[in-house]
Amino acid sequence: MNKYLAASAVIATAMTVPYMAFAQSETVKQIQERGTMLCSGHNGSYFGFVEVNDKNEWKGLDIDLCRALTTAILGDPDKNQIVPLSWAQRFPALQSGDVDVIIKATGWTMGRDTELGLQFSLPYFFGGTQFMAHGDLGITKAKDLAGGTICVEAGTTIERLAASYLQTINVEHNMVSYESAAELRSAYLANRCDAFAGWGPNLAVTRATEIDDPEAHVILSDQLSSEPISAAMRQGDEGFVDTVNWMLAALLIAEEEGITSANVEEMAANPANPRVARLLGVEPGMGERLGMRDTWAREMIAAVGNFAEIYDRNLGEDSPYKLDRGLNNLWSHGGVLYAPILD
Amino acid sequence: MAMTDITPAAVLVAPPSRFEIARGRFLKYGFGSPLAIAISIVVFAILGWIAWSFLDWAVFNAVWSKENVEQCGEHGACWSVIDARHRLILFGTYPFEEHWRSTLAAIAIVATVLLSCLPAMWQARRLAILWIVGFATYYLLMEGSLLGLPQVTTDGWGGLSLTLFLFAAVVLLGMPMGLGLALMRRSEMLIVKWFAVIIIDTFRSLPLVTTLFTAAVVLPLFLPSWLEGDKIWRVIFGFALFFACYQAEVFRGGFQAIPKGQFEAGKALGLGYWSILSQIVLPQVFRHALPSTINMVVVTFKETAIVTIIGFFDILASGKTAFGTADWAPYYIEVYLFVAAIYWVFIFSLGQYGEYLKGRMALSER
Numbered sequence: 001m002n003k004y005l006a007a008s009a010v011i012a013t014a015m016t017v018p019y020m021a022f023a024q025s026e027t028v029k030q031i032q033e034r035g036t037m038l039c040s041g042h043n044g045s046y047f048g049f050v051e052v053n054d055k056n057e058w059k060g061l062d063i064d065l066c067r068a069l070t071t072a073i074l075g076d077p078d079k080n081q082i083v084p085l086s087w088a089q090r091f092p093a094l095q096s097g098d099v100d101v102i103i104k105a106t107g108w109t110m111g112r113d114t115e116l117g118l119q120f121s122l123p124y125f126f127g128g129t130q131f132m133a134h135g136d137l138g139i140t141k142a143k144d145l146a147g148g149t150i151c152v153e154a155g156t157t158i159e160r161l162a163a164s165y166l167q168t169i170n171v172e173h174n175m176v177s178y179e180s181a182a183e184l185r186s187a188y189l190a191n192r193c194d195a196f197a198g199w200g201p202n203l204a205v206t207r208a209t210e211i212d213d214p215e216a217h218v219i220l221s222d223q224l225s226s227e228p229i230s231a232a233m234r235q236g237d238e239g240f241v242d243t244v245n246w247m248l249a250a251l252l253i254a255e256e257e258g259i260t261s262a263n264v265e266e267m268a269a270n271p272a273n274p275r276v277a278r279l280l281g282v283e284p285g286m287g288e289r290l291g292m293r294d295t296w297a298r299e300m301i302a303a304v305g306n307f308a309e310i311y312d313r314n315l316g317e318d319s320p321y322k323l324d325r326g327l328n329n330l331w332s333h334g335g336v337l338y339a340p341i342l343d
Numbered sequence: 344m345a346m347t348d349i350t351p352a353a354v355l356v357a358p359p360s361r362f363e364i365a366r367g368r369f370l371k372y373g374f375g376s377p378l379a380i381a382i383s384i385v386v387f388a389i390l391g392w393i394a395w396s397f398l399d400w401a402v403f404n405a406v407w408s409k410e411n412v413e414q415c416g417e418h419g420a421c422w423s424v425i426d427a428r429h430r431l432i433l434f435g436t437y438p439f440e441e442h443w444r445s446t447l448a449a450i451a452i453v454a455t456v457l458l459s460c461l462p463a464m465w466q467a468r469r470l471a472i473l474w475i476v477g478f479a480t481y482y483l484l485m486e487g488s489l490l491g492l493p494q495v496t497t498d499g500w501g502g503l504s505l506t507l508f509l510f511a512a513v514v515l516l517g518m519p520m521g522l523g524l525a526l527m528r529r530s531e532m533l534i535v536k537w538f539a540v541i542i543i544d545t546f547r548s549l550p551l552v553t554t555l556f557t558a559a560v561v562l563p564l565f566l567p568s569w570l571e572g573d574k575i576w577r578v579i580f581g582f583a584l585f586f587a588c589y590q591a592e593v594f595r596g597g598f599q600a601i602p603k604g605q606f607e608a609g610k611a612l613g614l615g616y617w618s619i620l621s622q623i624v625l626p627q628v629f630r631h632a633l634p635s636t637i638n639m640v641v642v643t644f645k646e647t648a649i650v651t652i653i654g655f656f657d658i659l660a661s662g663k664t665a666f667g668t669a670d671w672a673p674y675y676i677e678v679y680l681f682v683a684a685i686y687w688v689f690i691f692s693l694g695q696y697g698e699y700l701k702g703r704m705a706l707s708e709r
Contacts, residue, residue, distance in 0.1 A: 041436075041498075043654045045667025052664045056431050056439050083498045084654040089560050093654070096563040098574070209672030234376070320669030 024291045025239025027100055031073050033215075039103045041082035048315045048323070049105045049207040058082045060102045061314040063305045064304050065231070065248075067126065069101065071300040072247045073292065090117055092271045094234060101244065102232040117235045121244040123228030124307075124329040126336060127164065129161050131220040132203045133195035140223040142169060145211035151193035153184050157225075162197040185210065197224070204323035214322070223327055225335075243290055249339035250286075250297040253279055254306035256330060256339070260307040269296055275342055305306055307337070401680075403624030415674070424674040425681050428665035430682065435656035437485075441493065449479055449504035452511050459515070460696055461657050462703070474515055481508055495574045501656030503685060508566070509579065509647045509657065514640055517573040517583035525622075525638035528591065529598060538645015539591070542676060548586040553650055559653035590639055629706045637697035641690050653665055 031037050037308060041058055044048040049062045063082065070080040083099050090102050095117065105127075106112075106122040131150070133139055142165070152159040152167065154177035166173050180185040185206060188196045198206070200219065207214045231244050254260075257276050261269050264280065272275035278285050280298040287294035304310060308325075312318045316325060329335025359367070373383045404419025406412065408426050415421035425432075434445045455477025458464055464473060485504070488494035500508075527539035546554065557582030563571050571577075601624055609619035628634075651660035662682040666675040 002678040041654075042655065043651045043660050044663045047667065047669065047672075050430055052436060053666045053668070054427055054431075056436050058436065074654065081496065081498060084436070084660075085655055086650065086652050086654050089556070089654055092564065100562070122347070173664075205672075207668070208669045 006336045017198065023241055026074055026235055027233070027237045027240040028243055028266055028291060031100055036079040037066070037070040037071070037073060037101075038093045038099045039063075039080050039082050040093070040099050040102045042085040043084045043086045043262065044105065046105055047209070048201055048319065048321050059098065061125070061310060062105060063168075064314060066101075068251060068310070069244060069247050070301045072250075072296040073243070075296070077291065077303040091118065091232075094118070100233075101240075104233050105187065105229055108228045108230040108232075112232065116310065118232045119231055119235050119241055120230040121241060122248050123230045123341075124248050124337075125229040126223075126226045128202050128226040128327060129158050129197055129224035130200040131162075131195045131197050131202055131222065131224075132207060133218055133220060134191070135169060135216045135218050137194060140218065142166065142220050143171060145173060145195055146171050147173070147221075147274070148194035149176060151176050151178060151184055151187055151196040153177070153181055153198075154179055158197050158313055159197075159280050161224045165222070170175075179273050182252065195220070195274060200326070201321075201323060204321040208320040208322065214320075219324065221324070226327055239291070243292070243305060245340070246286075246290060247300070249342070250279060251307040251343060252301065252330065252337055253338040254301050255308045256295070256332065259306060261302055263297055264301045278342060280293070346692055362634045378427050387569050395632075410481035412670075420454060420680075422677055424666060424671045428678070429681075431502070432658060432662050432678070433504070435499070435505060435613075437491070437501055438495060439506075441487070441495060443500070444484045444487065444495075447498075447505045448481045449507050451480040451484070452504070452507045455515075456511050458466055459605050477708060478512065483590050484657045487666065500575070502661045503658045505656060506647050506658045507648060509655075509687075510580070510644050511527045511669055512579045513582045513586050513647070514645055516579065517586030517643075520583060522585035524587055524591035525598065528595060533696045542584075543591050544589045546585050549585075550587055551582075551646060552583050552652055552706045555649060555653055557581065574653075575655075578655070579655065586639070586643055590636065593632050593635040593639060594628060596635065597630075599668075600628050633697065633700055633704065637693065637700075639686035644693065645686065658685065 041063070043052045046060070046062075048060060050058065051061045051063075053059050066080055067077040071077045075314070077335065083093070084099075085099070085102075085104070086095050090099075090104055090106070091112070093099050094102050104123075108123060112118050113120060131142055131145070133145070137144070137148075139145065145166070149175050150162060152162050152175060159175075159177060163175060164176075176187070178187055181198075184196055187193055189211065200223075203219050207217050207219070211217060231248075232245065233240055253275070254264075257279070258269075259274070259276065259280070266278040267276055268282055271280060271282050274283065277283045280333070281287065281293070281295035282300075284294050286292075286297055293299075307311070308316075311325065313327065315321050315323045325335060327336050331338045355621065357430055372379065400418070401420045404413045404416075407417060407422050412423040412427075415423060427664045430439070430442060434442050455473060458477075459470060464470060468608055483490050484492075485495060485500055485508075486497075521669050524539050524543055529534050529544065530536045530539070555578055558577040559574050562577055564575075606619060606622055609623050614622070633673045648657055649656050650660040656664070659682060662678045666672055666678045671678075
């Protein structure tokens, strides 16, 4: 009898050990032992993504995603520590362990993915080249720019992109290049250009901060290019990539299912479908496969909201920047954001 | 000469005061001829116009409180941004409720620097005690956990109190290091001499940014973790070493001004190396090196702004963050002026202290 018990204990252990080893991420374990999550901040502010409010607290899209990840892993959005980093410093700081993850408007490039020894999450934001135009022209898309004057910054990729895009869609135009971004802006404001091209989020910031009447300018819906912005992690901890990816996925699924920070408890008490039940930890599955609690997504949504709430609060309609969701909408609303399948 | 010897005639020929001389010259050169009068009028009109425009913008048309921010227009300064964001500028991202600690810590640092400036404190032991107490007070207050206060890691330190701390630590640490390097460079032992030469010339040929970046970012990649320490200490040490290498050359200039005969005279009197150094040579070295030293210190105060490149929230970085949000983005000029005024107060005081020291030291040469 004793032998039988011992043997079954061995078998049980043998079955759980590889499973646990698969589920446990080294980084998540470190974060849980430390009790704080180390996220990247900025040595200043990067409009919409990383800012500091009047109470000296960090805010922004990237900060909210860090708070979401912190809630998922530690159950409390305030258990993160934002480490201010300059652009140049972010990757060495990640490698030396000063931060656990970089969520800092960082593009996913091949060089970073291979030579720098990083790995990237699913993109959570797509920033692309767009046009901003004077609102009184009454236009909404680049096709309407026919015959107009388009201004660009000289020698940038944006200049080439804008020229080839307008040629492709067959729009007759007159292109003027300026040496600096400031010159370009003042030329546009002085009505010397009908529209100018730039990185979407930067256009939105320019409109919200440097122009007296933001309502009088529109950002056209055309996306000339698109750069994926992802969270960056150290190579070699696949479990942590899974964690970050599913954190982002849970925010998107919550948006798809209409789960918000306001109604999350209601939805959990009375889940509309099995997907919602699993997401919110009413049915098991979310937690153990990542080595976390079953309810992590529910707590996370209660703390920071779903992806739409995070976006609108920091860049979208509830923010001063009013940046259209565009590509950054769910696939079902004409964007390119989608979540992997929650089975 | 006794007081009674002064006759009324002697009083009459007493030299005019400096103010009277200045006024006389002003009238003579400024309004002595029609051309001079015309030029003066034009110059004063321009100066007056500039001053008036500035006051008009900065004071008369300005909006002062954050509640009235809607009234901010194109014609006046919007000091609302300072009203709303001064705590961010002064304390960085230090937790809001704990700002009293950051304030006290900054006062401790200023007090330490002020006391170090008093001649009564200029003894090795007094200075050592003062600096240990001053910096320990700063650290204990800012970090907090040893005093049973909520812990704030160095990532959360920032603003004016971080700038003051970096500056004081770099100068107070770098000054003795610089003196040490200067003495080593004068050593008759070749190994010691060349060691100092290599250190000094290496760090002087590297940009400060590189030194700080290496200290903050590159060192932890290959240092064992027990030796790593906090980023802020590595940066202060790197910065102090950089300062010391320049300061060593300033001291070297001071040493060169002292005739060799003084060393020989000291030796002939039977004094040892350290006695000659501390009693005869160093007091003169300090006097000769003073103007350049004040210069170094002033430059260092301003150079602390470079630490933003390695992610520290010094006062300039926190100032930029203060207008780095949509609500306050248009009012960057006000923020820069506010930060500039703070820099001016500290650096002007340093310069004035330098003047005072010069006057005090000139006494020995009369």
